[in-house]
Each structure stands twice: as C-alpha cells, then as structure tokens.
Amino acid sequence: MNIDVTINGESRTIETEGHRRLLDVLREELGLVGTKEGCGEGECGACTVLLNGEPVNSCLVPVGQLQGASLTTIEGMAGSESLHIIQDTLIRYGGAQCGICTPGVALCAKWALEKEPDASKERLRELLAGNICRCTGYQAIVDAIVAAQESAPETSLKDAKEPGDE
Amino acid sequence: MVHSSKSGEEVTAKGSVSQSSVGKGLPRVDGDAKVRGTARYVDDLKLPNMHHGMTKRSAVPHGILKGIHKRDGFDWSQVVVVTAEDIPGRNTIVLIEEDQPALVAIGAPIRHHDEAVALVAAPSRELAHEALTHLELEVEEMPAVFTCEDALEAKVKVYGDDNILKTYLIEKGEGDIDAKLAACDHVIEGLYRTQAQEQMYIEPQGMIASWDEGRCHIVGSMQCPFYIQKAMCTLLGLDAEHLVVEQAVTGGGFGGKEEYPSMIAGHAALLAREAGVPVKLIYERDEDIAATTKRHPSVVRHRMGFDADGTIRAIDVDVLFDGGAYQTLTQVVLSRGVLHAAGPYKCENTRVRGRAAATNTPPHGAFRGFGAPQTTFAYERQTQKAAKLLGMSPFAFRELNMLRDGDSTATSQILEGSVGSEAVLSAVKEVAEAYALPADDENSSVRHGRGISFYFHGAGFTGSGEARLAGRATVALAVDGHFEVRSSSTDIGQGVQTMFTQIAATALGVEPDVVRVPSPATDRVPDSGPTVASRTCMVVGRVVNQASTALRERIEAWARENGFGDMPLRQAATAMAKVEGEIAETVQYAPPAGIVWDDEMYTGSAYPCYGWAACMVDVKVDLDTYEVTIDRCVHAVDVGKAINPVVVKGQIEGGTLQSLGWALWEDVIYHDGKVANDRMTNCIVPTFSDAPEMHTIIVEEPFASGPYGAKGVGEIPMDGPCVAAVGAVEDALSSLARSEGFDVLPVSPEAIQRAMRLES
Amino acid sequence: MSEFISPRNLASSLEARAKHPEYVPIAGGTDHMVASKDRGAPAGMINLFGLSELSEVSELEGGGLRIGACVTYARVLDDERVASRFPVLSSACREVGASQIQARGTLGGNIATSSPVGDSLPALLALGATICVASVDGERRIPYEEFLLGYRKVDLAGNELIVAIEVPVQHKGAVQTWRKVGTRRAQSISKLTMAAVAHLDDGKIAGIRIALGAVADRTVRAKAAEAALLGQSPNDESATRAIKALAGEIVPIDDVRSNADYRLGVAQNLVRRFVLSL
Structure with a gap:
C-alpha cells in the first residue's frame, strides 16, 4: 500500500505492507536509524517517536496506521543549525551516556515539556517512565529536563542554565 | 576535597589548575552524535549483500547432541547452515580455559539450555528465522544440576569430577579461626544468598563479520576488542594480522560485553566465511537475556566475632558462587569476591574460603562489581546486625573498626595513602544528621526506615x-x-x-x-x-x-x-x-613500586589502591502491599580525583540504581536451567519512577600513581547501595519482621511478606 | 500479500469484519504488535485506530458516559468528566504502562484482549459497565461481567467488534478506590489490581462492588466478600469476615511475577483497607 505521511516536516509516500512495524520501515526503508530497537515489545522506549505529537513505541505501530499522519523522529528534533534545548541540556548535564536510549528519551522529554510545561520533577519522572535507561540512574536526565524547563521557552541555547548554576 | 551534589547542583570540581580541563565537567565529546541520533551502533550498519545470521540453541540443560537435521519441505537454497564441522580452527571460545565450545559438536555434551548448536544465515531476517524453525536437533537428555549447592554433591558432573571450577583460601592471623571466634564476646553468623542479575544494556549484543582475501573484519558491540581477536584467532586458525576487530558505538556493557561478544563474533565470522558475504548477527532481547552471562548467584556464610565494645576480633567467610556451565571468567570473579569478603575493617584473625561450582545453567560472568557486590552484601548485613546487637550507631561501629591509612587488610596489605574511609563515612553521617527520618504513626499503612553501608573496591586487575x-x-x-x-x-x-x-x-x-x-x-x-x-x-x-x-x-x-x-x-x-x-x-604501564603479591598464598597487595564509599538509603514500606519506596539515597564515593565530575557523578548514579535494583526488584528466574523471565516485561529494571532523587558526594583522596590522583570509579557504586536499602527495609519493619528474612536477595514485596509472617 | 484495511466508518469496518473474519482488528496495537518481529505477516489487518465513531466520549442519560472502544488511555485521562465521575477508571488508566502505551492503547483493546491482568478491566467491572458490540447484523449490549467468559475469552463473535463501553452513573457519595500492585512503579504488568466502589446508607454499606485482577483466569468480582459486607457497618469485624470470604472465592497463582500467597494476602489487605476507609 502507499502511505502518505509527513516525516520531520517533509511529505513522503511510503510503499510498503501496512502490517510492518513502523520501527522497521524507519530503519530499513527510510534510513532513519536514529530510532533504536531495545526490546521489540514496547517495554524499553528506545524506539520512541512522536506520532501526531504524541510519544509512541514505533515497534508497536503497524505502519499502515500512519496514513495522513505527522511523524517526528530524532533526526527531526534539532534545527538545521542548533540543537533542541533538551538535546543541549542532555549533553551538558550528562544525561546521555551510552546513548542508545537517548533519542527516545529526548523525544519523550520534548513532548512532556510541551504537554505540561510546569510539571514537577515527580511528574516528569512519571511521564518519562516508559523510557528505560540503564546508565544514568536517571538523575542526570531529570536534571537536564528541569534545566530545559527552567529556561524560558524560545530562549537561545546560550541562555540555558549551566550545570552548577544555582 | 569533597564535592557534594544534589540534583543539578554544583558538579564541577573546584580548584583545578587553570588552563587544565581535568576536573571540569567538559560536555561529552560523543554527546552531540548521541543526542542527534547520528551515532552508529552495530545494528545501524549495513554492508553490501549482507546476510542475517541466527543461532540454533540446545534447548535442553544437559545431554548429548546426536544429530542436526534439515527438515524437508523447506527451500534451503538461499540459506547457509554452519555447524561445528565447519570450524577451521579449534572449537572453543578461548578466555581463561578452553572448555566452552563455539558450537556443540555432534557426539559432544550439551551443558546448558542455550548453547549454540548451529548457525544459519539468509538474505533476510525473516528467512533466517524461518530456516531456524526447520532445523531439528536430536538430543539424548541427561539429568542436570541447577544450583551450586546441589552441584557440590557432584551427583551430576558438569565440570571435572567434583564440579569445582576454582577454590581460594585467604588466612590472616595465627591459630584456629573457630577458637578465635569462640573467644569473642559476641559472634554473629549469617547465611546470605544473592540472585543472578541481568546487565540489561539497552542495546542488545551484535556483530557484523566480513572477509576480504583471507582477512576477517569484525565490527560490533563490545568492551574488549583484543579478547575477541584472541578468541577468534584460535577458532578460525588465523594469526592476528588476519583478524581485525573494531568497536562500533556500544550501547552499554556493564561487564556483559566483556566476554560473550567473542562468541557472537566467532559465529558471525563462521557464517560470513561460509556464505561468502558479510553477515550481521544481532541478538533479540529474549535471546540476549536467556543466553548471555549474568552476575553469579552466591551463597555466603559469614561469621563475625567482636568484643563487647564492638571491636571486631575474628572473621570467617565461606563464599560459594554458581559459575554456570563453563569456566569463562568465574575464577577471576570469585577472586575479587573473596578479596573483598572480609570488608573494609581491621581484623587480625581472618579466614576467607571461596569456591565456585559448575551447574547446568548458562555461564555467569562479568557484571559491574565483579564478585564484590555479593560479598559486600554479606559483610554489611553482618555489620548492620552487629551495630544493632550492641545498640551502637551504624556510624560508630564502622568508625571503630574501619581500615585507615597504614592499616592492614585481610591479605596483609598495608594501606599507604588514598584511603578515603573516614571522609566518605563522615560525609554521609553529616547528611544523616541533617535529615531525620519521618516518625511513624501506628495507624498509618507505611513505615519508614534507614540503612547505612560502608565498603571499598580494589581498582585495577588483581595482584600482579x-x-x-x-x-x-x-x-x-x-x-x-x-x-x-x-x-x-x-x-x-x-x-x-x-x-x-x-x-x-x-x-x-x-x-x-x-x-x-x-x-x-x-x-x-x-x-x-x-x-x-x-x-x-x-x-x-x-x-x-x-x-x-x-x-x-x-x-x-x-x-x-x-x-x-x-x-x-x-x-x-x-x-x-x-x-x-x-x-x-x-x-x-609500569605498576607503582612496592606492589608485592603472592598468588599462591593470596597475600600482599591485592590492588594498587582502593576506592571507598558509604551509602545511606531511606525507604518507606507499605504494610498492605509490602512495596518499598526509596525516599532518599546519599552516596559518597572516594574516586581519588574526578577527571570529569559530570561523568563521575553519572557513573556513581548509574551504578547506584543498578545496585538498588538488585536489592529490591531485579531477578532472573530459572526453570530447570532455562531463564523463565527472558523478556523486559518480566526481567525488570527500575524506571524513572522507581529511582530516587540521588544525592551524590564525590570525595577526592588522590592516588599518587593515578593520573592527577584518579583511581577507579566504575564498579564501586554497584557494591553497597543494595545492602543499605536492605538495611533500611529491615529498620522500617524492625519489630514486625524477622531479620533473616532480609538475608536473601531480592528483598521483594513477596520476601517482605514472608519475613513479616515469620515474625508474627 | 497481507492486506491492511483502514475503513472510513463503522459501517464499513463491520462489513470488513464480516467479510474477513480471519483479519486482525487492530486499534492501538499495544497487545497485538508485541514481539511481532519474527511472527510473519498476518492474513490481514482491519485498522480501527482513530475511527471517529469509536473515539468519542459522550453523555448518557442520567449522567453516565459512553466511551468509544478506540478511546485511548491518554484521552480517558484528559477527560474531566471521567475524572470527576469515575475516578477509579482515571486512576487505572494512569497506571497502564507509561506515556507511550497510554497514547496508543485503547479501552476496547484492553477488553478484547481480556488478559487477567488488564488494568482498566477491574475498574470497568466495579463501575458496572456495559459492553456494546456490533456486527453487520446489529448491536448487542452485554453487562461486562457476562461478557467475560474465561482466560482471554470474551463473548464476541467472529463478525463482531467492540464499539463502546457504557459506564452508568454511580451512587451519589460512592467511594471509588483503585490500587495497582505492579512489579515496579510504572511500565509494569500487574501482580494484582483492585477496583472498589461502595456507598453507605445510614452508616451501613448499602452497595458495594469489588473487582480484582490477576487473581483468577479473568477479572472477577469478589462476590462473597461483597455479600459479607452488604448491610454491615464498615469496621474491623466486617472487614475480617469479608477477607475470609475472599480467600474462598479467588484462585491466585504462582508465576514469574509473584506468587499465590502474596496475591491472596495483598488482596485481603487491600480489601480490608478499603472497608476501613468507608
């Protein structure tokens, strides 16, 4: 079947079988390998993408469901020049170690802050709980998201809080 | 120097030399690629004409392989099948011994449920998977043994005549240890059991192999490229010139990618050699959980004798590890386990005996901490009980007995410099005094508790x-x-x-x-x-x-x-x-002068230096569901020098949560030698919501022979938070549960319920 | 070639279902797609996700709500009517998986899969929900309790689809309680769940429904415990009688997540705690 979809702002038509996992189509057909497979059963969140603005496990979505949808993968998160502020704070606070969960974490965090800009730390942890990270103990990721949250929206990256600023 | 950091506070070490980047929280050099998703892991790589490999496994815990049959009615023309007969070199994955085969040969023993027996490769994953289902094994099953205690009886033989993979003995002080213990005012004896633990790196294991004019090239997810090269030279009958091993960006290891990658690399290389095209072999999550190595389950009997004032006089420890079906790294893991078993305490009369037994489970191997977490759990449970028995504060008991600069360890190593024992304990004590535990209301459905632990970890390889x-x-x-x-x-x-x-x-x-x-x-x-x-x-x-x-x-x-x-x-x-x-x-590398180690007697400088750490965990326990919530975790670690405080803090916090996970939630359940919870749904690790806000304290007692004073940090955070959490649960339920109930890991809600039943 | 059909409306969905009973009806995919990598292609799929007739929450006469089968957990959580009238359902949805599963998983999907540990199911049972199913031959309305036939088995014919769940208005002043005991705090499969709804009249329990997950082959009502409480004052004595009755009516099992002892003991503790909270 032909699936018309907007991926990272670009309209595309994908010709494939509708039952296939979105994850496989992204990685194998579209070369968008920034989306990672950690478990294949919706447990780890490494394959998280934003589908019509909401976080989904791309290993659980049959690609046929994307007809007319809008999709953001990690490749579409940064601007052409600059990183998204969450990507920036993830680096500076040590929120990325091995990096395999990072694309999913970054996208889910972007959604969480857009959905609930004033979310408490505890609430942020709840919203991110579908993304498993085995390296960081989560603290540095939480700190990074909070730092991004505390920087006013639309601020340039230079204004973002530095680790250690209090 | 002590740097304290709570969520997002100051993490940049102060006082570093200007113009020097050492001591600063330089953003990770690989950070940009990782947050953009442009870092390339092995599964992201594609080579021309690449085929996909898969592994056929034994599916019985013990037996003799009688045959491998390709079923009729399937088109085998596009599929390559590799068995032990196709191995050009020696059929073994060389590490310490040569006991583990790369593929079980026909007529040879199968020693665990997930041994590789045959390999297939096909142009697509789907076809390879289908081919696997059309390969049939003929196996003569044999009785099997699944626990290290049963293995000691040697009714079923897995390794040699007695199933003993290795033994160690450490002795300090003259005379009979039983007599020394008998002379003490108090003796505490405990039997401690710990479970296997899955590393659960989020990137499953995988390799790509390709051949070019007799030269084999491997790229994949790994910790130790030269281990793989050595193992593959033996397997493929090649010299090192003809075998290049390259690391792809690797999505976590924690020890789990120390040794097993040699197996996968060997398999990929055999398939690529046979197929004449590159072969990618990526493990599925269930396969990775079931077949690859985990932390050794342990049974530790610990006896500690002390005076009425709390001074420790005698320690006797018996350590038993379950090695699984093959030697792999077991003897080295056990070595580190026994070397840490007496704890960071002064004691003139010490005996530590260590044994590892072979069982019909997949081999256990390296996991952060490498044997020390098991024995740390035992000795710190003992310390917790001793302080309680004497009515001493957990800090006072440790202050009285802790090793300090100039003291002698269980192997009679005199500590010379870089001993942060007092600094880490006092840093945690300061926080403990600042934050009191909430008082419990009798009618409330929750109880609060606090646990303390104190430990050390030798940095670098053991001895010589x-x-x-x-x-x-x-x-x-x-x-x-x-x-x-x-x-x-x-x-x-x-x-x-x-x-x-x-x-x-x-x-x-x-x-x-x-x-x-x-x-x-x-x-x-x-x-x-x-x-x-x-x-x-x-x-x-x-x-x-x-x-x-x-x-x-x-x-x-x-x-x-x-x-x-x-x-x-x-x-x-x-x-x-x-x-x-x-x-x-x-x-x-030239080791610092004065390192003298006797490998026969197990005495001398076991490690060039040690890291030191103390941890405090506050919990609340729900009396209806027996669920534990971690409210606070304070962890002070002496790392010598934090080359990059952000990175060091990340190491400490990551290790801390793995340790807390091992304490309360993580388990590997075996049914007849097969991992029963082989998916992330049931083989759980903590989420964002399970993890506490962490308070990390970096202590720097410089090590003269480390770069800028730095010593090890990777493993020590895994050793002790676990037992602090367990002590906190015990403290919360002090009058409601039996202490022995907390001597077995994990301290799950089910275990807490049992401990409370024992008491009532 | 595996066919993937995305019908434009309910009528054509039902036609597709009638024509291709072997095709998999799929909503959020969070059950069906699990570990699907090496399973091979299905005969076909009928995609229901986002179908407007199945994705709405509408008012029923008297204050109940009709929730479309393809309403996601996330939409349930965003609906203030559900939160104020049926907090037990909102709370249950909040603890299903985590954000990614909540964005995709649907109530209808949870009901169709009918796992004994499905998290929304005890809430629906305790609220006395009715399941609406439809086929080309018309619609049927079945009390949820009767809809549950056995282990992952529901009263749904090969040509039928679940279209909506009707949740009736609860007694004014009814107490609604949800407890999930998972393997961990989030993204977990339940070891045990309890949804309970009760109201008092003159200090006596005048109405009570206690539903439990993961203690039997399907989600169940604790009817013996309910009977022991009905007409009684909520106190230690009645609670003790109720949890004794409970032990005789549920059959929890040992599995890799927990064991029967724990499930029974915790179910008793939770029921007692609920009674004493009334």
Whole structure:
C-alpha cells in the first residue's frame, strides 16, 4: 500500500505492507536509524517517536496506521543549525551516556515539556517512565529536563542554565 | 576535597589548575552524535549483500547432541547452515580455559539450555528465522544440576569430577579461626544468598563479520576488542594480522560485553566465511537475556566475632558462587569476591574460603562489581546486625573498626595513602544528621526506615595482573595537527573518550577540541588491556597521561631546535607535523613500586589502591502491599580525583540504581536451567519512577600513581547501595519482621511478606 | 500479500469484519504488535485506530458516559468528566504502562484482549459497565461481567467488534478506590489490581462492588466478600469476615511475577483497607 505521511516536516509516500512495524520501515526503508530497537515489545522506549505529537513505541505501530499522519523522529528534533534545548541540556548535564536510549528519551522529554510545561520533577519522572535507561540512574536526565524547563521557552541555547548554576 | 551534589547542583570540581580541563565537567565529546541520533551502533550498519545470521540453541540443560537435521519441505537454497564441522580452527571460545565450545559438536555434551548448536544465515531476517524453525536437533537428555549447592554433591558432573571450577583460601592471623571466634564476646553468623542479575544494556549484543582475501573484519558491540581477536584467532586458525576487530558505538556493557561478544563474533565470522558475504548477527532481547552471562548467584556464610565494645576480633567467610556451565571468567570473579569478603575493617584473625561450582545453567560472568557486590552484601548485613546487637550507631561501629591509612587488610596489605574511609563515612553521617527520618504513626499503612553501608573496591586487575597485562597506549600528533589518543579502551557509555580527551589535553597543554579519541580497532591501536575492573582511568589514563607528556616534550624540543621556542605548543605541533609527518609516543604501564603479591598464598597487595564509599538509603514500606519506596539515597564515593565530575557523578548514579535494583526488584528466574523471565516485561529494571532523587558526594583522596590522583570509579557504586536499602527495609519493619528474612536477595514485596509472617 | 484495511466508518469496518473474519482488528496495537518481529505477516489487518465513531466520549442519560472502544488511555485521562465521575477508571488508566502505551492503547483493546491482568478491566467491572458490540447484523449490549467468559475469552463473535463501553452513573457519595500492585512503579504488568466502589446508607454499606485482577483466569468480582459486607457497618469485624470470604472465592497463582500467597494476602489487605476507609 502507499502511505502518505509527513516525516520531520517533509511529505513522503511510503510503499510498503501496512502490517510492518513502523520501527522497521524507519530503519530499513527510510534510513532513519536514529530510532533504536531495545526490546521489540514496547517495554524499553528506545524506539520512541512522536506520532501526531504524541510519544509512541514505533515497534508497536503497524505502519499502515500512519496514513495522513505527522511523524517526528530524532533526526527531526534539532534545527538545521542548533540543537533542541533538551538535546543541549542532555549533553551538558550528562544525561546521555551510552546513548542508545537517548533519542527516545529526548523525544519523550520534548513532548512532556510541551504537554505540561510546569510539571514537577515527580511528574516528569512519571511521564518519562516508559523510557528505560540503564546508565544514568536517571538523575542526570531529570536534571537536564528541569534545566530545559527552567529556561524560558524560545530562549537561545546560550541562555540555558549551566550545570552548577544555582 | 569533597564535592557534594544534589540534583543539578554544583558538579564541577573546584580548584583545578587553570588552563587544565581535568576536573571540569567538559560536555561529552560523543554527546552531540548521541543526542542527534547520528551515532552508529552495530545494528545501524549495513554492508553490501549482507546476510542475517541466527543461532540454533540446545534447548535442553544437559545431554548429548546426536544429530542436526534439515527438515524437508523447506527451500534451503538461499540459506547457509554452519555447524561445528565447519570450524577451521579449534572449537572453543578461548578466555581463561578452553572448555566452552563455539558450537556443540555432534557426539559432544550439551551443558546448558542455550548453547549454540548451529548457525544459519539468509538474505533476510525473516528467512533466517524461518530456516531456524526447520532445523531439528536430536538430543539424548541427561539429568542436570541447577544450583551450586546441589552441584557440590557432584551427583551430576558438569565440570571435572567434583564440579569445582576454582577454590581460594585467604588466612590472616595465627591459630584456629573457630577458637578465635569462640573467644569473642559476641559472634554473629549469617547465611546470605544473592540472585543472578541481568546487565540489561539497552542495546542488545551484535556483530557484523566480513572477509576480504583471507582477512576477517569484525565490527560490533563490545568492551574488549583484543579478547575477541584472541578468541577468534584460535577458532578460525588465523594469526592476528588476519583478524581485525573494531568497536562500533556500544550501547552499554556493564561487564556483559566483556566476554560473550567473542562468541557472537566467532559465529558471525563462521557464517560470513561460509556464505561468502558479510553477515550481521544481532541478538533479540529474549535471546540476549536467556543466553548471555549474568552476575553469579552466591551463597555466603559469614561469621563475625567482636568484643563487647564492638571491636571486631575474628572473621570467617565461606563464599560459594554458581559459575554456570563453563569456566569463562568465574575464577577471576570469585577472586575479587573473596578479596573483598572480609570488608573494609581491621581484623587480625581472618579466614576467607571461596569456591565456585559448575551447574547446568548458562555461564555467569562479568557484571559491574565483579564478585564484590555479593560479598559486600554479606559483610554489611553482618555489620548492620552487629551495630544493632550492641545498640551502637551504624556510624560508630564502622568508625571503630574501619581500615585507615597504614592499616592492614585481610591479605596483609598495608594501606599507604588514598584511603578515603573516614571522609566518605563522615560525609554521609553529616547528611544523616541533617535529615531525620519521618516518625511513624501506628495507624498509618507505611513505615519508614534507614540503612547505612560502608565498603571499598580494589581498582585495577588483581595482584600482579596489571604487570602481566602491560597495557600500552599511544598518543600521536597527526599530520593535520590534531592529537589522537589510541588505546583499546572502549567507550561503552562510561565516558572514556571524554576523560582521555581531558587527560591528554591537559598533559599536552592544548584545548580539548584538538584531541581525538577514536573507537578502537585492533589494527590501529595498541593493546591497553580490557575495558574492565575500574582500570581504564587509573591504569590506561595514566599511560595516556605519560604518552601525552612525552609527546609534548618531544614537540617542545623540536620547537626549540628549530627556532620556534616561543610558539604555543599547538602551533609548534602543526609546524612539526608538516615537516616530520605523524609523531607518536607509546607508553607501557609500569605498576607503582612496592606492589608485592603472592598468588599462591593470596597475600600482599591485592590492588594498587582502593576506592571507598558509604551509602545511606531511606525507604518507606507499605504494610498492605509490602512495596518499598526509596525516599532518599546519599552516596559518597572516594574516586581519588574526578577527571570529569559530570561523568563521575553519572557513573556513581548509574551504578547506584543498578545496585538498588538488585536489592529490591531485579531477578532472573530459572526453570530447570532455562531463564523463565527472558523478556523486559518480566526481567525488570527500575524506571524513572522507581529511582530516587540521588544525592551524590564525590570525595577526592588522590592516588599518587593515578593520573592527577584518579583511581577507579566504575564498579564501586554497584557494591553497597543494595545492602543499605536492605538495611533500611529491615529498620522500617524492625519489630514486625524477622531479620533473616532480609538475608536473601531480592528483598521483594513477596520476601517482605514472608519475613513479616515469620515474625508474627 | 497481507492486506491492511483502514475503513472510513463503522459501517464499513463491520462489513470488513464480516467479510474477513480471519483479519486482525487492530486499534492501538499495544497487545497485538508485541514481539511481532519474527511472527510473519498476518492474513490481514482491519485498522480501527482513530475511527471517529469509536473515539468519542459522550453523555448518557442520567449522567453516565459512553466511551468509544478506540478511546485511548491518554484521552480517558484528559477527560474531566471521567475524572470527576469515575475516578477509579482515571486512576487505572494512569497506571497502564507509561506515556507511550497510554497514547496508543485503547479501552476496547484492553477488553478484547481480556488478559487477567488488564488494568482498566477491574475498574470497568466495579463501575458496572456495559459492553456494546456490533456486527453487520446489529448491536448487542452485554453487562461486562457476562461478557467475560474465561482466560482471554470474551463473548464476541467472529463478525463482531467492540464499539463502546457504557459506564452508568454511580451512587451519589460512592467511594471509588483503585490500587495497582505492579512489579515496579510504572511500565509494569500487574501482580494484582483492585477496583472498589461502595456507598453507605445510614452508616451501613448499602452497595458495594469489588473487582480484582490477576487473581483468577479473568477479572472477577469478589462476590462473597461483597455479600459479607452488604448491610454491615464498615469496621474491623466486617472487614475480617469479608477477607475470609475472599480467600474462598479467588484462585491466585504462582508465576514469574509473584506468587499465590502474596496475591491472596495483598488482596485481603487491600480489601480490608478499603472497608476501613468507608
């Protein structure tokens, strides 16, 4: 079947079988390998993408469901020049170690802050709980998201809080 | 120096030399690629005509392989099948011994449920998977043994005549240990059991192999490229010249990618050789959980005798590890376990006996902490009980008995410098005094508790291991004027590339952005030894520092000779590179003087130095559901020097949560030697919501022979938070539950319920 | 070639279902797609996700709500009517998986899969929900309790689809309680769940429904415990009688997540705690 979809702002038509996992189509057909497979059963969140603005496990979505949808993968998160502020704070606070969960974490965090800009730390942890990270103990990721949250929206990256600023 | 950091507070070490990047929270050099998703892991790589490989496994825990049959009615024309007969070299995965085959041969024993028996490769994953279902095994099943205690009876033989993979004995003090214990005012005896633990790196294991004119090239997810090269040379009958192993960006290891990758690399290479095209072999999550190595289950009997004032007089420990079906790394893991078993306490009369037994379960292997978490759990449970028995504060009991500078360890090693024992304990004590535990209301459905632990961890290889390894690293001035650090130390997320960048930049006196640290490939880097044992910073970092210094001196000398003496080093280097081409300095590790180790008697300097740590965990326990919530976790760790405080803090926090997970939630359940919870749904690790806000305290008691004073940090955070959490649960339920109920891990809600039933 | 049909409306969905009973009806995919990598292609799929007729929450006469079968957990959580009238359902949805599963998983999907540990199911049972199913032959309305036939088995014919769940208005002043005991705090499969709804009249329990997950082959009502409480004052004595009755009516099992002892003991503790909270 032909699936018309907007991926990272670009309209595309994908010709494939509708039952296939979105994850496989992204990685194998579209070369968008920034989306990672950690478990294949919706447990780890490494394959998280934003589908019509909401976080989904791309290993659980049959690609046929994307007809007319809008999709953001990690490749579409940064601007052409600059990183998204969450990507920036993830680096500076040590929120990325091995990096395999990072694309999913970054996208889910972007959604969480857009959905609930004033979310408490505890609430942020709840919203991110579908993304498993085995390296960081989560603290540095939480700190990074909070730092991004505390920087006013639309601020340039230079204004973002530095680790250690209090 | 002590740096305290709560969520997002100050993490940059103060007082570092200006112009030096050491001690600063330099953003990770690989951070940009990782947050953009452009870092390429093995599964992201594609080679032309690449086929997909899969593994047929034994599916019985013990037996003899009688035959492998390709079923009719399936088109085998596009599928390559490899069995033991196709191995050109010796059928073994060489590590310490040669007991483990790469593929079980027909007529040979199957020793665990997930042994590789045959391999298939096909142009698509789907076809390879289908082919696997059409391969039939003929197996004569045999009785099996599944626990290390049963294995000691040797009714079923898995290894030799007695199933004993290794024994150790450490003795200190004259005379009979039983008599020494009998003479004490108090003796506490406990039997402690710990479970297997899955590393659960989020990137499953995988390799790609390709051949080019008799030369095999491997790229994949790994910790130790030279281990793989060595194992594959034996398996494929090749010399090292013909075998190149390259690390792809690796999505976590924690020990789990120390040794098993040799197996996968070997399999991929055999398939690629047979297929004549590159072969990618990526494990599915269930396969990874079921077949690859985990933390050794343990049974530790610990007796501790002490005076009425709390002074420890005698310690006797009996350590038993379940090695699984093959030797792999078990004897080395057990060694570290027994070397830490007496704890960071002064005691003149000590005996530690260690045994590892073989069972019909997949081999257990390396996991962060490497044997020490098991024995730390035992000795700190003992300490918790002793303090309670005497009515002493947990801090006072430890202050009375802790090893300090100049004291002698269980192996009679005299500690000389870099002993942060007092500093870490007092740092935690200070926080403990500042935050009181909430008072419990009798009618409430929750109870609060606090647990303390104190521990140490030897940095680097045991005894003379580092001298034997003789790790080397190269720092080069490339023709483009950049500096390149070449070592076999892999960045598996722990920040090696960033840390080496900082060490080299500081030694060279240049900005970090002109230093590159590429991922290792065996034909481009010297063998620095494996990326294990909290040795990378302390040992390889030291060599990188020395090589960088040597290179700087060489450039400075050249500049002086050529009239550029006033030029900044960076410019002089660029000029030199233009004239002289690439310049490289390679340095080999020389252990600090005075390290004397007797491998027969197990006495002397077990490690060049130790990291020290203390942890405090506050919990609440729900009396209806027996669920535990961690309210606070304070962890002080002496790392010598934090080369990069952000990276160090990340290491501590990551290890802390793995330890807390092992304490309360994580378990590997075996049914007749097969992992029953082989999916992430049931083989759980903590989520964002399970993890506490962490309060991390970096303590720096410099180690004279480490780079800028640094020693190991990778493993120690895994050793002790677990037992602090367990002590906290016991404390919360002090009058409601039986203490022995908390001597077995994990302290799950089900275990807490049982402990409360025992009491009532 | 595996066909993937995305019908434009309910009528054509039902036609597709009638024509291709072997095709998999799929909503959020969070059950069906699990570990689907090496399973091979299905005969076909009928995609229901986002179908407007199945994705709405509408008012029923008297204050109940009709929730479309393809309403996601996330939409349930965003609906203030559900939160104020049926907090037990909101709370249950909040603890299903985590954000990614909540964005995709649907109530209808949870009901169709009918796992004994399905998290929304005890809430629906305790609220006395009715399941609306439809086929080309018309619509049927079945009390949820009767809709549950056995282990992952529901009263749904091969040509039928679940279209909506009707949740009736609860007694004014009814107490609604949800407890999930998972393997961990989030993204977990339940060891045990309890949804309970009760109201008092003159100090006596005048109406009570207690539903439990993961203690039997399907989600169940604790009817013996309910009977022991009905007409009684909520106190230690009645609670003790109720949890004794409970032990005789549920059959929890040992599995890799927990064991029967724990499930029974915790179910008793939770029921007692609920009674004492009334």
